[in-house]
Amino acid sequence: MSAPVLSAHDLVVRFGGLVALDGVNLTVFDGEILGLLGPNGSGKTTFFNVVTGLYTAASGKILLSDDNINGKSPQQIYRLGITRTFQRSRLSLGLTVFDNMVLGNYQRLRMGLWFNLLERKKLKAQYDEMVDQTHALLHTFSAPLADKLFQAAGTLTMIDRRRVEICRALLCGPRLVLLDEPSAGMTRDESSELMEDILQIRGRLKPFTIVIIEHEMNVIRHITERCIVLASGKKIAEGSYAQIVADPQVQSAYLGRERT
Ligand SMILES: Nc1ncnc2c1ncn2[C@@H]1O[C@H](COP(=O)(O)OP(=O)(O)OP(=O)(O)O)[C@@H](O)[C@H]1O
Ligand SMILES: [Mg+2]
Incomplete structure (x- = not known):
């Protein structure tokens, strides 16, 4: 496996009494397409927001290569080569x-x-x-x-x-791109088309790493090389698409085992 580009260590983000990220440890490897999954409110967007400097973690570290970027401004994060899209346009x-x-x-x-x-x-x-x-x-x-x-x-x-x-x-020309539900509001065909576009453009530009938040399981299966699943602010599973959909904790987090 390639070198880590970004890693979170015991990351905690709080909103008053609500713990949106509760001691998350995860690694994003250079050049991969990582899916970040989880039910509504599990902390996915919060993770993007803390990585891109919109929020500051209450504790823990976010390492970009070896530098702790927690607490840096969004402008500084942009200059370090992390960019993103937003859940809402x-x-x-x-x-x-x-x-x-x-x-x-x-x-x-x-x-x-x-x-x-x-x-x-x-x-x-x-x-x-x-x-x-x-x-x-x-x-x-x-x-x-x-x-x-x-x-x-x-x-x-x-x-x-x-x-x-x-x-x-x-x-x-970022090194890490965070995509927050790029296919939200699209038909299944449009989602597939967009994912094909993303894969194609990735092959044509300077290599970069992608973390993608998605709910559409077909999209996840098609585009991601590895997945991490959050539930209630904690990482509950990690692995290939096949591994995470077979995981009983993931199935119960999504309530009802219908997403296989
Ligand atoms: N700025 C904020 N102020 C207060 N609470 C927040 C804020 N941002 C997020 N939260 C809360 O933190 C929790 C995680 O929210 P987050 O937006 O990260 O979830 P998500 O996994 O992206 O969900 P979704 O799939 O619905 O987009 C939720 O309970 C949410 O209400
Ligand atoms: Mg979200």
Whole structure:
């Protein structure tokens, strides 16, 4: 197995009296697609939120390679190469696809009043470079979508909006991408299409690691190489898709053994 890229050690996140993550230990290995599963409210999104600096853990460590990143700001985490998508769409529907992608990556731009006012040629060059990069990335994902770069995000279909959000997370060339229910709200066919896109784009870009939260078991089976299951803020199982669906603790966490 490859080297760990991210690991959580006895991670605890509390909201008042509620313990959303209760001593979680897990490792994400370099280059893998790891599924993070669990019933509603089990702590999956909280894990993404604490890794990306939106929350700070009450105790425990989050190591990116060997550095503890707990307590770092979302901007610092982004610069360290971790990006994400959100469970609920975070696109500004009135803005263009390009604006949405750049807004999500403004940390890469050399901005500032003096640069923008005095370095007009460099500003234009930077703008042109961003147009080229965003277009190329969208094109890799879906050629027709690249033609919509200057369309308002609100005019796109749901699946295209989700593609834009994923591309926004990929634009900076991250080492670790966290996808929070990318197929939520989609039909089964659309989910399969999106997962194929993700697998394809992964083969074409600089290698990166994916942690994906999903409820759709067909998607999990198809896309993940390994799974970790949370329930009530604790890790209850870990292994291949076949191993976790056969696990009695997982079956009882999902109530009713119907998800095999
Ligand atoms: N900001 C917050 N303030 C208070 N409680 C929170 C907050 N964020 C999450 N929680 C609580 O923490 C627990 C875990 O929530 P989380 O969103 O991580 O679950 P989840 O596994 O992502 O669920 P779902 O599958 O429904 O998205 C839940 O009980 C939730 O209500
Ligand atoms: Mg969630």
